[in-house]
Amino acid sequence: MRNLILPPTSGGEATALAQRHALAAHEQLDAQAFPNTPEIPGLRRLIRESWQRSARLKANPDNPEAPLALDADELEEYRRQHPLASIMPVIHKLLVQPSHDSGLLVAVGDEVGRLLWVEGDPALQRRAEGMMFVPGADWSEATVGTSAPGTALALGRGIQISGAEHYQRSVHAWSCTAVPFHDPDSGALLGVVDITGKASAVAPHTLSLVEATVAAAQAQLRVERLQLAATLASRPARRRNSSTASRSARPGSAGGAGGAKEGSLYRNSLQLLGRDQALLSIEGKTVALSARHSEILALLSTHPDGLSAEELSVLLYPGDGPTMTLRAEMVRLRKILQQLNPAAVPESRPYKLTMDLVPDSGQVLNCLQRGAHRIALEIYRGAVLPRSEAPGIIDLRDRVSSLMREAVLTDGSAETLLKYAALPEARDDVDVRTVALKLLPARSPKRAAVVADLERLEAELGA
Numbered sequence: 001m002r003n004l005i006l007p008p009t010s011g012g013e014a015t016a017l018a019q020r021h022a023l024a025a026h027e028q029l030d031a032q033a034f035p036n037t038p039e040i041p042g043l044r045r046l047i048r049e050s051w052q053r054s055a056r057l058k059a060n061p062d063n064p065e066a067p068l069a070l071d072a073d074e075l076e077e078y079r080r081q082h083p084l085a086s087i088m089p090v091i092h093k094l095l096v097q098p099s100h101d102s103g104l105l106v107a108v109g110d111e112v113g114r115l116l117w118v119e120g121d122p123a124l125q126r127r128a129e130g131m132m133f134v135p136g137a138d139w140s141e142a143t144v145g146t147s148a149p150g151t152a153l154a155l156g157r158g159i160q161i162s163g164a165e166h167y168q169r170s171v172h173a174w175s176c177t178a179v180p181f182h183d184p185d186s187g188a189l190l191g192v193v194d195i196t197g198k199a200s201a202v203a204p205h206t207l208s209l210v211e212a213t214v215a216a217a218q219a220q221l222r223v224e225r226l227q228l229a230a231t232l233a234s235r236p237a238r239r240r241n242s243s244t245a246s247r248s249a250r251p252g253s254a255g256g257a258g259g260a261k262e263g264s265l266y267r268n269s270l271q272l273l274g275r276d277q278a279l280l281s282i283e284g285k286t287v288a289l290s291a292r293h294s295e296i297l298a299l300l301s302t303h304p305d306g307l308s309a310e311e312l313s314v315l316l317y318p319g320d321g322p323t324m325t326l327r328a329e330m331v332r333l334r335k336i337l338q339q340l341n342p343a344a345v346p347e348s349r350p351y352k353l354t355m356d357l358v359p360d361s362g363q364v365l366n367c368l369q370r371g372a373h374r375i376a377l378e379i380y381r382g383a384v385l386p387r388s389e390a391p392g393i394i395d396l397r398d399r400v401s402s403l404m405r406e407a408v409l410t411d412g413s414a415e416t417l418l419k420y421a422a423l424p425e426a427r428d429d430v431d432v433r434t435v436a437l438k439l440l441p442a443r444s445p446k447r448a449a450v451v452a453d454l455e456r457l458e459a460e461l462g463a
Contacts, residue, residue: 274382
């Protein structure tokens, strides 16, 4: 066994035993046997699955430090533009200020795991530099393996990682708690808030503290958007050109140089999932659309190069829909958008959106394409406009739903499968419940409900 020092813990014998199990499990990483090992005694399932992902992603447990992904100049510009910049005063007040001289660090990272701010106990900051827990460093699972910031982003929920549960051995003396930060309007993943230190960083109350801080910061972000909307509404309306209007930040942007200068905090979104009528949010102002207008904006948002009247009619109306009906709907839609924000009014010939509009269905597809199916499921609230009979919407709905189901069945944990099974579209999905039952531990109390569901489906299908 490697000459590893057991990190100090304050959770008694159970915690010390868990650490010894985690240290022993690291030997299987040396043997390169871990990715195919179904169970490790004493190792939490969450940790085992994260280690398996880390091994598949070729993260090296012996790397002494995280790589620097953003240099000083890039970091400064990226932080200035990032949507989380405006809520840092809330983070400072609730987490950073209390952490000074307390043996804790507070880190805020972006949606791909790059740390943007690391503040708190000055002495601990200097020590953390040894493993490159610094602004600009990449702490994603793909790079450093299991850690609270990277794994919270991978799972889309708050987690705690203690000592030797970290994949990277240079981090074994540390413990951490992290909670993802989602956009309060669109649900898009914006980043992560983390507390790092010794045993107190994973105390039972710490997770609740970080979750409460994230909730407060999300509320603050929402208030700022409403205030901005009120300010804009009080000004004389003037139409911005498409290059100005398209300054809103795109979801999943990781380049730092792209995105908005002024509008990055005010993401323009279209909520389609699980709704018969879409919610359109532009620079903090939200309106519920009619079913037909929901379909039109959903289709235009998925065709950034625009659609002719004939092309849009084919996608919108079953059979042969007259373009005159479409033109009448577009006139009504333009009036609504003009009142909401003049820059949102679509162009004609072809019909084309003049500003970036992020549909939540697009966020799900982006997450699925990069293998982040847990985050996709957090965003996924149901089928795209489930009652729509527009041919283009049916195609979009089927594509998003089928890819979501395929990802959950292929890579999902029992917890992920059960969460998916609770969706209306999965109410009668035998395969999902069968796979979940195979993954659940033999003594899991959740097995009874899954068995009951399967018996119900067998009776209904046999009737």
